[in-house]
Amino acid sequence: MRLFFMSPKEYAGHVVTNLVEIRRLGESKKTENLNFRRYVTAHHHPVDRLQVLAEEIQQQVDCTVCANCCRYSIVTVNPSEIENIALYLRMEPEEVTRQYTAPDPDARTTRVLRSTKDGCIFLDGNLCAIYEARPKTCRDFPYVAHGKRSLGGRVSSWCRWASLCPIIYNALESYKRLIGYRSPIQTPEDVANGSVQ
Ligand code: SF4
Ligand code: SF4
Numbered sequence: 001m002r003l004f005f006m007s008p009k010e011y012a013g014h015v016v017t018n019l020v021e022i023r024r025l026g027e028s029k030k031t032e033n034l035n036f037r038r039y040v041t042a043h044h045h046p047v048d049r050l051q052v053l054a055e056e057i058q059q060q061v062d063c064t065v066c067a068n069c070c071r072y073s074i075v076t077v078n079p080s081e082i083e084n085i086a087l088y089l090r091m092e093p094e095e096v097t098r099q100y101t102a103p104d105p106d107a108r109t110t111r112v113l114r115s116t117k118d119g120c121i122f123l124d125g126n127l128c129a130i131y132e133a134r135p136k137t138c139r140d141f142p143y144v145a146h147g148k149r150s151l152g153g154r155v156s157s158w159c160r161w162a163s164l165c166p167i168i169y170n171a172l173e174s175y176k177r178l179i180g181y182r183s184p185i186q187t188p189e190d191v192a193n194g195s196v197q
Contacts, residue, residue: 015057017065022164023163023164024163025169026164026169030159033162036159036172036183046151050175051144053171054167055144057167057174058167061166064127071118071123075112076135076137078109078110087133088132100113101113142161142167159172
């Protein structure tokens with residue numbers, strides 16, 4: 001079965017990677033994205049097309065020049081993930097727990113990685129100091145190819161990240177193009193591009 005009339009690369013279009021631009025554009029589309037979330041929840045569009053597009057975009061974004069997810073996420077860790085980190089760092093799990101984690105305010109069985117003013121405690125510049133042993137939450141973000149969440153559920157969480165994550169911002173915008181979504185809200189960019197009805 002064919003999913004696209006054009007190739008995913010063509011739908012992806014020009015991928016914006018500049019983080020200042022992403023923040024500006026993502027902020028300017030906040031209300032539009034909330035409306036879009038309502039729209040996809042109310043209409044049936046297959047989630048696999050969004051995944052294919054997002055995977056295409058993911059290949060064009062270099063996460064090592066961004067690391068925003070490591071700066072702005074709260075990462076939960078379960079006991080087996082703490083053991084993995086301990087093994088990787090050649091430490092005792094109790095020591096990793098004490099030094100690098102804090103109680104999870106939302107759950108009793110998990111903890112969260114500690115944060116510094118620059119983000120996750122394991123963030124070293126733009127790189128992860130425990131990359132091979134990073135928790136599942138970090139491996140899966142931005143949940144492009146993983147999980148069985150519905151399109152509405154996915155877009156809902158992506159709306160929160162559109163001004164921080166270039167993969168998510170570009171995936172949302174290219175998906176809107178793909179399904180022919182026209183926002184009733186005009187941003188300066190829409191007016192300049194003539195893309196408003
Ligand atoms: S925020 Fe998005 S683009 Fe940036 S490092 Fe994380 S996944 Fe990659
Ligand atoms: S553990 Fe690594 S990948 Fe996960 S948030 Fe921290 S620095 Fe980022």
